[in-house]
Amino acid sequence: MPFPSKLLRAVASIACLSIAFVASAAVPPGLDARVEQVMRDNGVPGMAVAIVEGGKVVHAKGYGVRRLGSPEPVDADTIFPTGSTGKAVTTAALAVLVDEGRIGWDDKVIDHLPGFQMYDPWVTREMTIRDLLVHRSGLGLGAGDLLFVPRSSLSRAETVRRLRYIKPATSFRSGYAYDNVLYVVAGQLIEAVSGKTWEDFVRDRVLRPAGMRVSTTSDAARFATANRAQPHARMDGGFRGVGRQEVLDERQALGANAAPAGGVSSSANDMARWLSIQLAHGALPGEGDRRLFSEEASRQMWTPQVLTPIRPYPEPIADATPQFSAYALGWSVRDYRGVKILEHGGAVFGVQTMVVLIPDRQVGFSLQINSEDGVALRGLMYELLDHYLDAPKRDWPADFATYRQASIDKALAVLGKSKAEKKPSRASLPLKDYAGNYADPWYGPIELRDEGGRLRIDFRQTPDMVGTLEHWQYDTFQVRWDDRTIEPAYVSFALDAQGKVDRITMKAVSPLADFSYDYHDLLFTPVAND
Known part of the structure; x- marks a missing residue:
């Protein structure tokens, strides 16, 4: 959600590669000191980092504290809400059902969820399960998010029912506009097909078989876990994102009705396990022939479905601009320095996460912070990418900080101009x-x-x-x-x-x-x- 996190792309041959290349570079020297320095520079209270290389977990560690003003440290088992990175988890849950022959990616949604309706009856008839996952429905950016942001009292079923009243912004399958609400539909479809709620199905058929032992799918389970990160944000500097860091009320986060779009909470250890499974195309590392999902399902999940607009970044972060950018099933697929990258960001109420895969190098990493300071997240992401792609060292966090400050200055100028141009007037009515x-x-x-x-x-x-x-x-x-x-x-x-x-x-x-x-x-x- 906040601080858009789709930053990478994929080359033209973007199907899953069956040939694995073991990473040539080890974990960056001095990684701990660098993470701690970036956290201090950006006021991030806590962070968790996981890195997988060549099928092995080479780093899973926590830094800082779970909550400002409290001494409890972040460790490798501290759970953080992961926001929209959980879209890949919902996609994996659907893949389990596809592998069992209970659904197909191109099945019509109404064949499994008869009460589903979009605004246009033709779109209702034609919408497939694949369409739910790739942001090409014709809905506008973030359409319907106020049904669960902030926390709503609506049920998931009622949220899905109200889709029929949201007018499209463009024609069906004509372009890309990121949404959350259709992943809510995907969650409801999982329940209709499996007979289990999204929360229970994902826990029982994805997280636990994957060996993700502390990850949760519900607020109740997260709040029952003592070792959890607390959300933080800057609230008193003129608008959200500026000012002093404050602890937020964790119980005001994303509504449970939207959990299939971003309701998974996970830790560095569990994210390392998730990265390993993704890089193994669904195989469970260290468990013989056992798989979470098939190699064909992995290929489907990684194959781009819709091109995403490329808007060149300004200096000093212009080099982060991809040449190719697309969205697959729960993953963004892009290039960086000529190498295919799969990634997804997640940002939800005072917490942010980034998950990155470099399939050709058999490298994956995740970064989780308990604040909204995306400069630290993005900066460290690019430093790790440069390390594993043997690129020159660069202070990406500083460059992103410059870019962010320019955005803040521009926004403050807009607000100042708006105040200055406000006309003395009265309301028409009492x-x-x-x-x-x-x-x-x-x-x-x-x-x-x-x-x-x-x-x-x-x-x-x-x-x-x-x-x-x-x-x-x-x-x-x-x-x-x-x-x-x-x-x-x-x-x-x-x-x-x-x-x-x-x-x-x-x-x-x-x-x-x-x-x-x-x-x-x-x-x-x-x-x-x-």
């Missing part, structure tokens, strides 16, 4: 006349209340998403949520010919707001009062 019940077709109901001269907004299906509307200009207000971790938004009212509220639209205040706050996709209209 506050009480904006109050009422409203609904968006896909999100559902909200309520506006006049509470003693304060206009309050309540996203009723999202616990704690309640805030105060402060007049901005004309009939636009800013909502300041009681929970400061939620992105502030502009709320604009349009009136009808009788001077009554006809509709409400929203957009994020921060230019750097995470795309999962898809306020801009909302259109609220009045409904009858309860």
Whole structure:
């Protein structure tokens, strides 16, 4: 989610290679000191690093602390939420069902999930299981994410049902736009086919057979584990991502309804096991002929399905720009320095993860941090890539810090200009006349209340998403949520010919707001009062 993490690509021959080349380089000398230095420079409280070379785990270690202000250290068994890197885990769960002959990648979704509907009936009929995984459905970037970001009270089944009300941004299979909500559908399909919830199926048929002994698929299991990292973010510097590091409330993270899109929590030791299985094309290292999934399933998972747009990075990180970029089944496939890379980032509520595979070198690594300081994550990722590709040393964390600061400065300038250009004006109506019940077709109901001269907004299906509307200009207000971790938004009212509220639209205040706050996709209209 925050701090987009698709940074690599693949060469034209991108099917799984059956020939393995053992890495020529060992773990970077002085790795521990370098990790600790980057953490200090960027204020990262804790980190876990796993590296696999030539089928062997050569590094699995924790650094720093699980929580600021507390002494408990991060170790190789500390679990971190892994965000969207879990999309590959959901894909592996589907692969298990494919190997058993219970589904096919190109089966129609409605053949296994009859109640599934997209906005367009033709798309509903044509959508395949493969389509659920590759971000080519026609939905806009992050469409529907407010159904589970922040945490929602909606069930997974109800989340899937509401897909029918989300209007497409483009035609079906015409291009790429990253989404989470169709992985929610994939999770519901796993339940329909297997008779087990996504949480139970992934735990019993993927994580435990894989030897990932401490990884979890549910909040209940994660909270029951004492050795877990706590989320952190910067909240007081003008917008999220700037200011002092703060501990967040871990129970406000991603809604359980979205777990198939990013609900796995894992440790360095378990991530090392996952990397080994991926590099072995589904074989369970050290367990003879036993496999988690077939080699054919591995080939399917790694084969690109849709080209992803390439937007050149500016200096000083221009060399990170790929020449080729695509999305496979739960993996991004790109090139870096002429070598095929598979990778996926994950960012969810105060925690970030990066998983990287270099198949030709039989190298894989994962980086996990308990903060939103992606500069450290990306910087160390490229330093490790350069090491294993025998490239010259370079201070990538410093380069990413320069790039990030330029983005922050630009965003602050935009916010400053917006304030300076704000017009002195009054709202058209008394506050009480904006109050009422409203609904968006896909999100559902909200309520506006006049509470003693304060206009309050309540996203009723999202616990704690309640805030105060402060007049901005004309009939636009800013909502300041009681929970400061939620992105502030502009709320604009349009009136009808009788001077009554006809509709409400929203957009994020921060230019750097995470795309999962898809306020801009909302259109609220009045409904009858309860």
